[in-house]
Amino acid sequence: MVEVRLEGVSKVFDGRVAAVRDIDLTIESGEFMVLLGPSGSGKTTILYMVAGLYKPSSGRIYFDDEDVTDVPPMKRNVGLVFQNYALYPHMKVYDNIAFPLKIRRVPEDIVREKVKEVASMLRIDHLLDRYPWQLSGGQQQRVAIARALVKEPRVLLLDEPLSNLDALLRLHVRSELKKLQKQLGLTTIHVTHDQGEAMALADRIAVINEGKLQQIGPPRKVFDSPYNTFVAGFLGTPPMNLLEGTLDREEPVAYVKGGEVEVSEDLFVKAKKLGVEEAIVGFRPEYTRITLDPPGIPGRIYTVEPMGKEILVVIEVGEEGESELVRVVTDYTAGSKLQKALSSESLVYIRPIKEYVRLFHPESKISLEYL
Template sequence: MGSLRMEHVTKRYDDVVAVDDMNLDIEDSEFICLVGPSGCGKSTTLEMIGGLTTPSEGDVYIGDRDVTDLPPKDRGLAMVFQNIALFPHMDVYDNISYGLRLRDFPQDEIDERVDEAAEILQLEGMIDRMPSELSGGQRQRVAIGRAIVRDPDVFLMDEPLANLDAKLRVHMRTELQRLQRQLDVTTIYVTHDQEEAMTMSDRIAVINHGVLQQIAPPLTCYNEPANLFVAGFIGSPSMNFFEGRLDGDRLRFDSFDIDVSDVDLPGDLTDVTLGIRQEDVYPAEQADSIEAPSSAISATVDVLEPVGEQIFVYLDTGTEMADVGVETEEDEIGADIGSLLMGVDPDYRLEEGDEIEVVFDRSKLHLFETSSGDALVHGMTAKQLVDETQ
């Protein structure tokens, strides 16, 4: 059985808590991605599953076995890491079979397993090549083959594609999905790339500061994020956020407000954060194509970024945007996270400095409690978004 369970697992390094009360229940044959920003605890979690790190508290089970104190070799696992680390003086056959030879497997069984792995990974004809004669993708497939031949109950992969170029990463992503379906082996995959997590996994476990934020199918994390962190981390570009306050039956923001008289909100709620993704913001003249459009909001075009299939439009709405403290790719490249981001078709004509009106798709609005970050509402189709000059 390749099911895996972590019960109240914590890892401390002196006064630093790397993983805090982690509870995971992973089904047999499931593909799970552990995702989060650098230093969030995802690799530490994987290392505790693999036996490379001992938990400070809690238990790890593979199938029905408590493996918390077992060494890695006795856990029925196979690991693939970011650093491919092939033996440069060994050919493909010897690299793949190295672990089996260490365990004194019969030669005929070694040959059979290596041949099967080579066929699965399309390495036929390369068995006698040296690592220096292989491309990056071929070397990564050899490293995966070394794991396959062990016939593990669980695969552990720690950012195995991080050192490949962008085009090869996309190709290998597809290869890993195909391989996991073919082998039907439970796979736990660590990545900081939420796009990898969205496209590859059955479920995503989103981690921040060592705490599990949400574990759910990719589209659930995208469409129904559990809190502000998940909403800001999952999705590229990141979600737009507005900070506002509850005033009677209305949520008030700097330049508009929302009627929430029919929404069941906590009685003591005051400060709220509204979230909307860029694909759910539209030019006002397209409001008829939306099932539940808001009233129009005035904005000025600040920056245009053509990205091929669409144009990212950064808008100044005169409304202060909320910074929820999530490091995104936009932050890293210096984009203005204080702008409202909208995506339009590449043939839509706009110029920087244009004054336009935009609408939100109210069925895709998200509401969060600002203090706790917890999600309150996903979709406000019954509400009317109203312009308000201040």
């Protein structure tokens, strides 16, 4: 098990596409790190630099104290599962898994033993005699993971390994992956653009946008205290509501879209100290109430979407022409006054729970709690 460390790593393609910009990132030994970011943010590029498939344009990569920046992929001993899992179609499952050992000329009897061991761990031992096209997506996925694990890698690198699976299978393989990673204590870097997957798997999440590290921390921390409006607006289904507001001079209150939002005393004091009068007010759909009376942000019900136990209420706020949609997740009592209001187009008030309201700097977009 190794610690993986990126120091000032950048990657520029063809002298102009800055895919990764000056990333400092340490993945502790045995840690499950998830790289989370939108399409094109540089996730695969980072993974390939750790694998040795791409060389950084600048910066260094270390496995513990060893500088591996110039070490070729074969000598790094990493297990890589590609975004499209890339099994060899003409080889049976057994040979697919055995391949990394065979090219290292590991003796046949040891190969057999190791393939059997890893196949049983992933519960695909009954499939060793089939070709990839004779497997379901989830089974192919597990073969790809087995092939990455069989050489006992120092680091496991997974590039969106669950993206081709249906929702149910994804949940299933996800749980297996988490259990396996903990069992083996493998330093793991898992790439995804699915924030639910990131929350579920990660010891820590590194959020990437436009090649830059936005925030790194445990899932709960990143969720509750996003570093900036990008992270706030990317994490969560639906993500945090973000509206421009003006702070009161005396009271811990922000004026937003013709209404008001209470903010915590701490944040209010911080804003004063920083001389911030305008701020982007952030509140999560889950930490917000809807009421029929002020105070709050006035709005009109736009849609009501059942989500199972809870409902997602979409509310239009602001003047016509510059209105915005706010999302609130709530579970209400059937037959209540609120339920009746929700079924009509009546006026409601959005009242975020004070402790969970965040304020972001209007220019830097950084959360005031970090300033």
